[in-house]
Amino acid sequence: MFKLSRLADYAVVTMVELGRHVELVTAPALAQETGLPEPTVAKLLKVLLADGLLQSRRGARGGYELALPLKDISIARVIAAVDGPVMVTACVDGGDCGCTSGCSLKGKWDVVNDAIRATLEAISLADMTRGAPDGAGGLSAGVRRGPESAAPGAAVLGG
Amino acid sequence: MFKLSRLADYAVVTMVELGRHVELVTAPALAQETGLPEPTVAKLLKVLLADGLLQSRRGARGGYELALPLKDISIARVIAAVDGPVMVTACVDGGDCGCTSGCSLKGKWDVVNDAIRATLEAISLADMTRGAPDGAGGLSAGVRRGPESAAPGAAVLGG
DNA sequence: GCATAGAGTACCGCTCAGGTCCTGTTTTCG
DNA sequence: CGAAAACAGGACCTGAGCGGTACTCTATGC
Numbered sequence: 001m002f003k004l005s006r007l008a009d010y011a012v013v014t015m016v017e018l019g020r021h022v023e024l025v026t027a028p029a030l031a032q033e034t035g036l037p038e039p040t041v042a043k044l045l046k047v048l049l050a051d052g053l054l055q056s057r058r059g060a061r062g063g064y065e066l067a068l069p070l071k072d073i074s075i076a077r078v079i080a081a082v083d084g085p086v087m088v089t090a091c092v093d094g095g096d097c098g099c100t101s102g103c104s105l106k107g108k109w110d111v112v113n114d115a116i117r118a119t120l121e122a123i124s125l126a127d128m129t130r131g132a133p134d135g136a137g138g139l140s141a142g143v144r145r146g147p148e149s150a151a152p153g154a155a156v157l158g159g
Numbered sequence: 160m161f162k163l164s165r166l167a168d169y170a171v172v173t174m175v176e177l178g179r180h181v182e183l184v185t186a187p188a189l190a191q192e193t194g195l196p197e198p199t200v201a202k203l204l205k206v207l208l209a210d211g212l213l214q215s216r217r218g219a220r221g222g223y224e225l226a227l228p229l230k231d232i233s234i235a236r237v238i239a240a241v242d243g244p245v246m247v248t249a250c251v252d253g254g255d256c257g258c259t260s261g262c263s264l265k266g267k268w269d270v271v272n273d274a275i276r277a278t279l280e281a282i283s284l285a286d287m288t289r290g291a292p293d294g295a296g297g298l299s300a301g302v303r304r305g306p307e308s309a310a311p312g313a314a315v316l317g318g
Numbered sequence: 319g320c321a322t323a324g325a326g327t328a329c330c331g332c333t334c335a336g337g338t339c340c341t342g343t344t345t346t347c348g
Numbered sequence: 349c350g351a352a353a354a355c356a357g358g359a360c361c362t363g364a365g366c367g368g369t370a371c372t373c374t375a376t377g378c
């Protein structure tokens with residue numbers, strides 16, 4: 001059903017929560033604030049740390065903090081850290097799909113994949129905190145049916 | 160890892176293969192041409208038929224055919240038929256997520272979901288057969304970072 | 319009337335995400 | 349110097365859901 005994993009969902013929530021603090025936050029504290037199970041949060045934080053999205057200090061009085069401001073972290077970045085790179089099918093990026101014989105679509109999924117990836121990279125965690133920037137349709141307004149009608153480089157939204 | 164199901168992948172392959180025929184095609188024939196297991200193809204065809212994407216004739220000399228031309232069928236349509244509607248998280252469209260207490264992101268995922276959905280609706284099966292419509296970046300060019308700068312209703316791509 | 323082929327339903331096994339636990343290491347504080 | 353706090357890094361278990369299979373029924377054509 002083309003959904004991202006719950007862990008990725010949690011990761012975004014956790015990151016946003018972390019963004020509300022200026023000092024170090026411990027894993028248990030984050031778990032309590034987000035309402036998520038503590039071991040899961042701890043596991044998540046380790047993954048995000050390993051990916052460079054967080055910084056940590058060990059020992060007593062230790063904790064986690066963001067390595068970047070929320071606005072500089074895209075949804076795609078968080079998802080990639082937790083679930084691995086975005087790949088809509090196994091065929092993407094030269095991956096091996098089972099349909100080697102009659103599969104005429106090899107490589108074609110890259111188009112879909114790139115489109116999805118670009119969409120996710122266009123949304124930052126800061127955008128999530130304030131919801132839709134200019135009304136509900138604000139963000140997705142830039143995405144419209146246009147393979148036939150759109151000229152290359154016709155994007156006029158981003159400055 | 161944010162991938163669509165294998166069945167959805169298979170469905171697209173099968174639909175495209177169907178698009179290469181003008182007459183009725185049987186499930187076994189499609190299975191052979193695509194290299195996919197026969198029972199799986201048969202199951203898939205029933206689902207696609209139930210969703211109105213295909214037409215069928217029963218009995219001897221029966222088979223399946225497309226109900227619409229390839230260019231009028233979006234990837235999103237096929238995925239929705241096989242996997243259900245696109246929902247990046249359970250929170251989308253008023254769905255119930257577990258994080259009811261401290262979840263400050265309720266409803267915010269709709270933005271992401273709409274963006275993804277729009278992206279998938281912008282790609283037709285015909286686009287898959289000929290690869291990228293206007294170059295690799297052509298499709299995703301419509302998706303750009305613009306929460307601050309974009310005015311509501313600023314979409315100019317779709318005619 | 320028989321062969322062909324779709325229609326419908328039910329079932330099963332396997333994979334993997336999600337969750338838990340344990341142990342080690344580092345740092346601070348008394 | 350020792351104890352406590354908190355991160356680090358595994359291993360392991362479980363359950364849901366995807367993917368695959370089988371069986372039966374119905375409709376059509378020769």
